[in-house]
Amino acid sequence: MTSCPEDDPVPEVAPLPAGLQRIVDFFVSLPESEKVDNLILYADSARKCEPRAGETFALEDIRKDEECADTVGIFLKVDPANQHSAFRVTLGPEVQTLTKAMTSILCKGLEGLTPTEVLEVPSTFVPQIVGTHLVRIRSQTTYYVLSRMKSACKVYLDRRRAAG
Numbered sequence: 001m002t003s004c005p006e007d008d009p010v011p012e013v014a015p016l017p018a019g020l021q022r023i024v025d026f027f028v029s030l031p032e033s034e035k036v037d038n039l040i041l042y043a044d045s046a047r048k049c050e051p052r053a054g055e056t057f058a059l060e061d062i063r064k065d066e067e068c069a070d071t072v073g074i075f076l077k078v079d080p081a082n083q084h085s086a087f088r089v090t091l092g093p094e095v096q097t098l099t100k101a102m103t104s105i106l107c108k109g110l111e112g113l114t115p116t117e118v119l120e121v122p123s124t125f126v127p128q129i130v131g132t133h134l135v136r137i138r139s140q141t142t143y144y145v146l147s148r149m150k151s152a153c154k155v156y157l158d159r160r161r162a163a164g
Contacts, residue, residue: 023109065144
């Protein structure tokens with residue numbers, strides 16, 4: 001006896017962290033035209049995500065990748081007492097508006113999570129924020145910053161495990 005695809009259980013997607021869920025809920029409530037306007041507002045605030053004088057980081061990853069128009073620096077701060085993290089990001093001048101917007105959204109939405117929790121964040125929320133049209137035409141851009149942040153968390157956790 002064969003089963004129908006609709007009989008198969010739907011895989012559960014991990015819930016989004018509260019801060020990120022609030023941002024997603026906000027974007028879901030907007031018509032498409034207002035989504036673009038608000039993405040531009042988030043992009044304009046990307047400079048607030050840059051490292052601040054005197055901050056130290058558990059991991060710094062600055063590089064130019066094929067998927068992005070310019071250099072992006074991911075800086076991971078982790079509180080040794082509770083493992084809560086924060087991201088700071090530098091963006092080169094050629095970085096696209098959508099990458100800047102996702103940077104602001106992710107820095108705000110992921111703040112306070114542990115590196116392990118960041119790794120568990122599903123990417124399924126991205127189309128809800130940027131809209132399916134932008135995901136189709138800018139797919140690498142929309143997921144780029146999240147993948148770099150997750151990569152930094154993975155490297156951080158691997159180094160911790162190796163250090164014992």
